[in-house]
Amino acid sequence: LTFMWSQSLMSMWHAQNYGSCPESGSRVGLSYPGAPESVAKQNELAQGGAEASMMWECRQVLDTSGETCKMVLNPRVCQELEVDDVEQCIDLVAVFPSLLLLMEVMPKCEKGPSTDFAGCMIRESHSPVMPGFFDTINRTWPGKPITAELLNNYSDKVSHATGYPSFTQAELNQACKARVSLLSIASQVLSTPLDQMQSMLEKAKQEQAEGKELDPFFEKCNHIVYLYGCDHEANEYTIWTWGGRVKLPREMITGPSNMTVKRDVPGPWNWGSVCSAITADKITFGTEADMQVDCIGGERTCSGNECCPASVATGNKALPCPSADPGWNGCVETPPWLVA
Structure with a gap:
């Protein structure tokens, strides 16, 4: 049931972007042993839409009034997006459309006149979300021509800002206070034995003391989990994932407060495993009439x-x-x- 529910939500997210349910883009199937390479590749590409799809799902499933769904990011990642205002930065991340849709439509428009690139994307995509997407870009970077180069650059920056772990104690506290919190996390932290991670952390601390640049232990965030509980005094944070619970100490979520790591782009990247959270302070389940x-x-x-x-x-x-x-x-x- 968990997988059926997840795949259905992902399909709905893509259908919302496409404005329909084409076989090529919006339907997300189950991956299975022996699946044709084309099916496996399609499923991999269609696995959700990161923070943007999480916000959509929060408003569709958790708080359908849309009043309390929030995105929690380390404010410093907004520097990667060249945006000073945090709320504007979050808006920019939250409207990012389906990558599948962008990949389909961009080749049709990037060879045309640059002055008509945005208009072409809106026309060719037939997507109900595309006009709002470009409107947000215009409001964020007024005066900048919207070109294929700008869109590719923007896509890369969003991928960096939300894909590399940067969660700090401040963001973790916000997630813990919310009634419901979904975390974007590096799945490696859920499958690696805790003693092995502790050993790697001690090694990183030693290298830091020696003045060395630190490599990250956890890779990019690639999984969404439910923050089941926070026990600050016991330093124990319970994650619900894959049908079970995993308990992690704070250091595995945010990394030590003074420890940064190097990535392929500069940013506030830390030794932790969490990139962002989507929170809601109430659960409404459906329209007012439904309730x-x-x-x-x-x-x-x-x-x-x-x-x-x-x-x-x-x-x-x-x-x-x-x-x-x-x-x-x-x-x-x-x-x-x-x-x-």
């Missing part, structure tokens, strides 16, 4: 943090809606399901 539940007594429906009217069934007392947030009670009486 309507019956008040006690069934005389009317309600949704979330609101009061149901007094009725015979409630002993003539106004009570919170059964779907109200745990602990919320803006009504006169405490309902029976909130009584300890």
Whole structure:
């Protein structure tokens, strides 16, 4: 079920970008032993869309009101995108469309007039997301001509900014405080024995003390996981992934606070394993109409943090809606399901 759910979400993400469901681009199949090379390559290319698809999924599945879904990045990665304003930087990352779609359409437009490149991309893609994508680029870099070179450069910069681990204690704290947190992580940290990682960390500390440049132990972020729990005092952070839980110390998530590593491009890269997070502070599951539940007594429906009217069934007392947030009670009486 986990794989069916994941593949369906990925297919929906690509279909949203394409504006339809073409066999060539939006359908994400399961990889399996003996699969033809063409199928395996297609599935590999179609594996989600990093932070942009995570934001989309948050708004589609977790908080469909779209009010609390947020992207958490190390602000210093925005320097890689040449953007000073963090919110503008996050917007730029969040609107990045399906790479499959860009790869299909760009060859059709990059040989044409550079002044019409953006217009060509919008026309040829037939994508409902492409106009907003180019509008965001225009607002971020006003006056810069949108060309194939700019788009390729932008794609590389987003890949670096969100692909290399740079999460710090500050970003981890934000993720831990949220009701739901999804982390973009280097899967290597989930499959390598902890004692081996600890040994490599001690080696890195020794090399740092000797004044050497440090190579990263974890590669690029390539996996999305659920942050199940944070125990700061015990230095234990629980990750839910692949149908099980993995407990990691902070050093394996953010790396030591004073330890940076060298990559192929300059940036705030550290020895940790996490690149970003998508968080939500409430779970709404569907539209407001979908969330309507019956008040006690069934005389009317309600949704979330609101009061149901007094009725015979409630002993003539106004009570919170059964779907109200745990602990919320803006009504006169405490309902029976909130009584300890």
